[in-house]
Amino acid sequence: MRDRREDKAFFSRVGISYFAMALLMTIVQLVISMVIGIVAPQLVYKPIINWIVSLIPLYLLGIPACAHLMQSLPAMQLYRSKMNAGHWFKILCICICVMYVGNIIGNVVCALISWSTGLDLSLGLDSLMSNGSPWFSFLFTVILAPVMEEFIFRKVMIDRTIVYGDRAAILLSGLMFGLFHGNFHQFFYAFGLGCILSYVYIRTGNLKYNIMLHMAVNFLGGFLSSVLLKSMDYMSWASGNPYVVVDLMFDHMGAIAGLIFLEVCMISMAIAGFIILIHSVKKMELRSGEREMPRNEMACAMFGNPGMILFVLMCVGLFVISML
Template sequence: MSHEDQRLQPSYHHNQYPMQNWQYQPSDGQYSQNPYMAPIGYAPQYVNRLKLRRFQAAWYPKVNLKIARRAFSRIGLALLVYTLSTSVFYSLISAGIDFWFPQPQGQWVNIIDTLESSGAQYFVGFPLCLLIMQLVPSFPPRPRADDPAARMTPKRWITIFIMGIPLMYAGSILGNLTADSLSNGNYSNILESMYANPTPASMLIDAVITVLMAPIVEEIVFRKMIIDRLHRYGEALAIGVSALLFALMHANPYQFFYTLAWGAMWAYIYLRTGKIQYTIWLHMAVNFMGGVVPTVLSLIAGDEGSLVIDDQQSAKDQFSELMQGGGVVYVIYGLVILGLVIAGIVLWVRNRKKIELRPADWQLVPGIAARTAWLNAGMMLFVVLTVFATIVSPFLSIFQ
């Protein structure tokens, strides 16, 4: 190996786990002429032009990859315990109630089932998950007071919400196509059965869980706890891991793509502002729009069968039947959604250049980052379990 090749090799400390070392000293003409920005307290670093073109970053510090891999593994393990403990305690609670109390009838079947699953998730799985995540050191984002991105005005909050609408509906379409392809069209969205035949009692319970409890718990876990512990290894890595874990946790192909999109947006907002309440409010608004509003509309509009197109009727007769059957509510709702989708696309075009990812204190090289984040026991077990849970139900519906 030539002297030049030896100089470019990562340096490992004696008797220490291999550490990435991508800080190059300037030499010859293959390096950039001007130094690039570095974190406070560090000197600007010169970078090989090929490396800059590939990674779009100028500073990669020494990072103990063993410590980094352990952090990601414990995050995956915490979510694995969250999932398994919720499932186990839900089964135990359900079996106990079935044994000690008579079988509920009518609307109480879905209500009791919702309370059982929510109780197991929020009072057993959630605390256990937090306990394990506490084993990973926390470094909350601390934006500067003069940073414009750290301020969340009502106008900016509404702008972000509208920007998420086209992503949500595009993700919903992709989710439907994915579920249909996995099941040959035989699988139905579990959320439809949850909100089917609503009653005042079931609507109240669903609203409390969907609009209040779920956003608070999920934002604490997937934004506060995860971002605080992973963003020091790179903002893009932390956003991607947080969003993907959030999507996999739902274990539902219908929800995967739009939860992935929303998860990435909320992770970015939390990184820039350092305020978890902003993402909680956004999450509440999205769940209200996606869960409560359609249920209320179904009660107002009545029978959705009036929306079915009959090729034996004239267009005038179909429109008259649609209006008489309460379909006007759906028409207005559809027009509002269409307007929000168009507005969201326009806002993305106007604001796309404002989105930026900043260098982290322990920034990982992209190739090393992916291996460090996912090739560890905790993450692999969680991903395998949730991917299996997401795919197996639609696939088995083919044979039913």
């Protein structure tokens, strides 16, 4: 009979590694913010400073530290298989569908929390992407984020947790990816996308497909719409003056047409993705792992350990901070 303490120790190591990443990132962000606030307070609200303070500690310190700690766990070599362009596009449609559904759920949850508590749960990332330079937004959200996040939440994690079976690896990767986003706006769609991207990585063994999917989702779902909204000067539309609104519409017809075309394409892809997902569920192949356990035992081993408890508590703290 297998000693379950080994399994708990395994997942505790995973939890500790990702807890260390979140803690290190948060501490460095706070220190840098305090130093800038004291030395050069005029820079605090500059978008590029916000980008650097938010993400550079994660990319240069948090993720390397997490990857180093995870090296103590044995990694498996996944079987590699190719994905053609048509199959890749179908999965992209599924991702867009999950993103829409997750966004709706997240917005509903945030609205309910705001209504019941009076808290302002507006997402700061939206204003950062709208007000900052589009080049910095493109660099951080479309290039760097997909590469770094797919590396640490898919390759580093799944190469090690796949020994417990596809289901466990997919669920853990998706859930920790969603929790790490630290707010209700992004949790639900990040969890869904994390599960899909985990399945893609497991079936192909090639991270480039994940990175390209992640880049496409961030480009279509965040960057492009933000650029079009910014070019429309949409903040001026809140004046309430119908004459001003009409003038703005004529002055920004190109951006409006582009935004409408983008939304039509995205909705069409989401509908297609829903249909593809329904037809694909029965064809999904979820393989067992060498150390797979019954569901209740797996859940106990996966989350009933000090490392994972610390990670969850850290993420809960980030959720609370985002609300306050």
